[in-house]
Structures are given as structure tokens and as C-alpha cells.
Amino acid sequence: MATLRSLGYNVIIGKTALPRLSAFVSRNSFSSVVILCDENTLQYCLPLLITSCPELAGADIIEIESGEASKSLEICDHIWQTLAENNTDRNALLINLGGGVVSDLGGFCASVYKRGIKFINVPTSLLSMADASVGGKTGIDHHNIKNLVGTFAQPEAVFVDPAFLQTLPQRHIHNGMAEICKMALIADKKFWSELNSGNKKLDPEKLVTRSLELKNGIVLKDPSDKALRKTLNFGHTIAHALEMQSLLSGGGLLHGEAVFSGMIVESHIAWQKKLLSKTEMTEIVSGLKKEISASARALSFDNLISFMRHDKKNQDRKMLFSLPDAIGSCLCDIPVTELQVQKAFDFYNTLGL
Numbered sequence: 001m002a003t004l005r006s007l008g009y010n011v012i013i014g015k016t017a018l019p020r021l022s023a024f025v026s027r028n029s030f031s032s033v034v035i036l037c038d039e040n041t042l043q044y045c046l047p048l049l050i051t052s053c054p055e056l057a058g059a060d061i062i063e064i065e066s067g068e069a070s071k072s073l074e075i076c077d078h079i080w081q082t083l084a085e086n087n088t089d090r091n092a093l094l095i096n097l098g099g100g101v102v103s104d105l106g107g108f109c110a111s112v113y114k115r116g117i118k119f120i121n122v123p124t125s126l127l128s129m130a131d132a133s134v135g136g137k138t139g140i141d142h143h144n145i146k147n148l149v150g151t152f153a154q155p156e157a158v159f160v161d162p163a164f165l166q167t168l169p170q171r172h173i174h175n176g177m178a179e180i181c182k183m184a185l186i187a188d189k190k191f192w193s194e195l196n197s198g199n200k201k202l203d204p205e206k207l208v209t210r211s212l213e214l215k216n217g218i219v220l221k222d223p224s225d226k227a228l229r230k231t232l233n234f235g236h237t238i239a240h241a242l243e244m245q246s247l248l249s250g251g252g253l254l255h256g257e258a259v260f261s262g263m264i265v266e267s268h269i270a271w272q273k274k275l276l277s278k279t280e281m282t283e284i285v286s287g288l289k290k291e292i293s294a295s296a297r298a299l300s301f302d303n304l305i306s307f308m309r310h311d312k313k314n315q316d317r318k319m320l321f322s323l324p325d326a327i328g329s330c331l332c333d334i335p336v337t338e339l340q341v342q343k344a345f346d347f348y349n350t351l352g353l
């Protein structure tokens with residue numbers, strides 16, 4: 001059990017999270033409470049939420065389809081329309097019950113509906129517990145660009161109960177491990193060694209807590225993404241390109257799956273730029289290559305480079321990456337040429353994944 005203090009709100013992790021959520025709802029007089037979920041969190045997570053917080057039994061429910069494709073303007077339109085039809089006013093509370101898709105989308109919708117209503121995150125996937133639910137980045141994909149439209153908006157609180165993980169499919173546990181590995185690789189060498197030790201019995205609550213401590217430490221130092229916070233994007237320039245390509249072709253690659261591949265490619269770029277030694281690059285690659293998913297075994301430079309040219313970190317048409325300069329340390333705004341990216345893809349494609 002742990003409580004972290006983030007940007008003006010608490011993140012409560014462990015068995016006490018849902019009782020604390022119940023107390024939070026009871027002591028605030030919201031005009032109404034709306035729960036946003038997808039079909040899976042409606043089926044698997046809503047019952048536990050309502051049992052632990054009986055005051056939520058009468059809440060309005062908005063259900064969206066699960067998956068990245070729901071981070072769209074069309075679904076926002078549906079959410080805003082439903083809120084308006086239900087006469088949801090500015091004193092309402094939105095509860096985002098789900099993975100990173102629900103918290104990114106719900107946080108965004110709440111942050112602009114009637115110029116902003118309060119929201120809280122109740123993450124139910126490993127990825128959202130360990131990363132997406134904290135930090136206040138919200139957003140949707142648009143015009144084939146990942147997270148093109150969004151806001152910085154802080155939740156009132158985040159309630160993390162690892163009990164929700166019991167129904168999370170194994171593929172999504174693996175998916176969440178990508179962001180946990182990333183957090184270790186950019187900020188905590190010892191944590192990386194633990195993750196890389198092959199011990200399959202790591203306690204999910206401990207992993208989530210350490211990952212959130214690391215993320216929160218970074219976010220508190222740089223809330224608006226000016227410098228340090230950009231290091232959280234290690235692996236993501238490549239990952240976002242892969243994700244968008246997959247979304248367009250119906251490939252179904254998950255965010256974390258794309259991040260595993262992205263971290264391998266970007267570690268090679270870091271080695272080309274003499275930030276990582278060959279030994280460190282090899283350690284990262286051999287730790288991560290067993291995690292690569294079947295649909296990302298070969299990468300096409302020609303298909304992916306156009307997505308990367310639109311990355312939000314780019315400036316003056318220069319591609320800027322966040323790259324590790326050691327295991328457990330990361331730099332941001334490193335200019336990378338298309339040739340360096342191509343060489344890293346060539347390396348990746350020879351790994352025989």
C-alpha cells in the first residue's frame with residue numbers, strides 16, 4: 001500500500017484504494033457521477049467497483065468500444081452528447097474506469113466539457129496502473145497521428161487497486177510490462193536488473209508502485225513536458241509510428257507491444273550516437289527481444305518514416321528522440337537522422353525475432 005502525491009492530487013495504491021474512493025465520493029457533493037468504461041471493464045471491473053463503493057450504484061454509465069480506435073473525435077462527440085443529454089453539469093464527476101484508452105479519452109472529454117469538469121482515474125490495466133493514469137496527459141488520435149489533440153488536465157485523484165488485474169488477459173499484462181521496463185531503463189538501473197532477472201513471480205503491486213514513483217518523480221520536476229518529462233518517450237517515436245501504421249492496416253498491435261520494439265530500435269540509435277556502449281545496448285536488446293510480438297518482427301523504414309516525421313517532439317523539421325545515455329538514465333531532444341533510423345531498422349530486422 002502506498003500513497004503518492006502528484007500534481008495537486010493523491011495516487012492511492014493497494015487494497016485501501018477502493019474504500020478511499022468510496023469515502024471521496026461520499027464526502028464531495030457532486031451533482032452527478034458518470035462512469036466511463038469499455039465493454040470489458042463494464043463486465044469485469046464495474047461489479048467490483050460498485051461492491052466496494054455502493055454510493056456509485058446509481059451512477060450514469062457511458063460505455064465505449066474497447067481499443068485504440070476509440071481514442072477518436074467521433075467517440076468524444078458521443079461522450080459529450082451523452083453528457084449533455086443527461087444534463088451533466090459542471091459539478092459532476094467523471095470516473096474513468098479502464099485502461100489507458102479510457103483514461104486518455106475520458107480525461108480529455110472531461111477537461112473540455114463545459115470548460116472542464118472533475119474526473120478521477122481508476123486504472124484497470126497494468127499499463128494504465130503503472131503509467132497512463134498518472135501525470136495528467138489526456139488526448140485522442142486524429143488524422144492518423146497518435147495523441148494529436150489533447151490537454152494537460154490533472155485528475156482529482158487516482159485509485160489503483162491491483163485486484164482488477166485478475167481478469168486482465170495475459171497479452172495485456174505483457175503489454176503493461178513494456179512501460180514498466182521503459183521506466184526502469186530511463187530512471188532506475190537496479191529496477192531494470194530486477195525486471196531482467198527472469199524472475200516471473202514479481203509482485204504486480206510492487207511493480208506498479210515503483211513504476212509510478214519513478215514516473216511521478218519525473219512529472220513533478222517537469223509537469224509541462226519542457227525537458228526531463230520527454231524522457232518518458234524513450235521508445236515511443238518508433239512505437240507511435242508502428243501503432244498508427246498498425247491501426248490503419250487493422251494489425252491490432254498494442255501500445256506496449258510497439259514500445260518494446262521501439263526501445264530496441266532506439267537503443268541501437270543511442271549506440272550509433274555513442275550515448276550507449278555496445279555492452280549496454282546489447283544488454284537492453286537481449287533483455288527485450290524475447291518480448292517482441294509476432295506482428296512486429298520485421299519493420300519497414302519506408303512505411304514508418306512518414307509517421308515519424310509528424311512526431312510531436314520534432315522541431316524545425318528535425319526528428320528529436322529521447323535516448324538513454326546509460327541504463328537507468330535518459331536524455332531528450334537528441335537530433336536523429338533518417339539514415340540513423342534506417343540503420344537501426346536494418347539491425348532490428350537482422351535480430352531474427
Ligand SMILES: NC(=O)c1ccc[n+]([C@@H]2O[C@H](COP(=O)([O-])OP(=O)(O)OC[C@H]3O[C@@H](n4cnc5c(N)ncnc54)[C@H](O)[C@@H]3O)[C@@H](O)[C@H]2O)c1
Nearest residue numbers: 040044066067099100101124125127132137164167168255
Ligand atoms: N496518458 C499517458 O500518460 C499515457 C501513458 C502511456 C500510455 N498511454 C495510452 O494508453 C493506451 C493504452 O492503454 P492500455 O494498454 O491500458 O489499453 P486499453 O485501455 O485498450 O486496455 C487494454 C485492454 O484491456 C481491457 N481491460 C482493461 N482492464 C481490464 C480488466 N481489469 N479485466 C479485463 N480486461 C480489461 C480493455 O477493455 C482493453 O481491451 C494507449 O492509447 C496509449 O497511448 C497514455
